[in-house]
Amino acid sequence: FKQKTAYEIRNCDWSSDVCSSDLNHYPLTAQIKSYSPGGVRADYVSFQFPRNLNTTDISMELEVSSNMRLWSSADAEVVFLGSKNLGDGRATMMYRTAKPVTDPESAIKFYRLVVK
Numbered sequence: 001f002k003q004k005t006a007y008e009i010r011n012c013d014w015s016s017d018v019c020s021s022d023l024n025h026y027p028l029t030a031q032i033k034s035y036s037p038g039g040v041r042a043d044y045v046s047f048q049f050p051r052n053l054n055t056t057d058i059s060m061e062l063e064v065s066s067n068m069r070l071w072s073s074a075d076a077e078v079v080f081l082g083s084k085n086l087g088d089g090r091a092t093m094m095y096r097t098a099k100p101v102t103d104p105e106s107a108i109k110f111y112r113l114v115v116k
Contacts, residue, residue, distance in 0.1 A: 028113040035096060042100035049113055050090045065110045
């Protein structure tokens with residue numbers, strides 16, 4: 001089983017166990033939301049995606065890039081906000097960027113969800 005990114009699995013790849021229909025189960029949504037960490041209100045990029053709670057052989061990771069060629073783990077770039085159980089065997093995983101969108105270091109960042 002070869003690692004695939006969400007972009008790479010848009011079309012079915014019959015040589016693996018991942019097909020475009022899998023994307024329907026793991027859509028990544030992003031939007032700008034206001035948060036007040038430390039009492040200071042600012043706008044951050046907020047990410048959400050559903051996770052099947054009964055699947056133990058799949059890992060999901062947010063990755064970040066400044067040029068869409070070189071990707072790395074976004075662990076240092078995002079903050080896990082929590083999860084919300086949907087009551088159907090899935091949970092919505094919620095993250096936000098560690099720095100507000102107005103921070104100069106936040107300019108031109110690309111994020112993707114990698115499903116392994």
